[in-house]
Amino acid sequence: MNQFALPSDIVSDLPRMTVLGQLHVYIENHQGLVVYSETELTVKTHTGMIRIQGTDFVLKMMLPQELLLEGKINDVSYITS
DSSP states (O other): OOOOOOOHHHHTTOOEEEEETTTEEEEESOOOEEEESSSEEEEEETTEEEEEEEEEEEEEEEOSSEEEEEEEEEEEEEEOO
8 A cells, every 4th residue: 555755744634833033923724713812822723722922913814724923922832631
């Protein structure tokens, strides 16, 4: 049986997060917003939640499984259940 060498984040629906300095966070494979304000963004994922804290947050783009957050990012944390 042949198996494709697919990245683990695609096969297992893991969230993928790209952080550009303290200015942008791009998140793929999320399952929706839990909290959104000027100082906090929390999204649900298959493995728990991701919380981003900072200031001056603006949600620049939100698609069913992707989002782009801009602002000053001070902290990124993973909350597992």
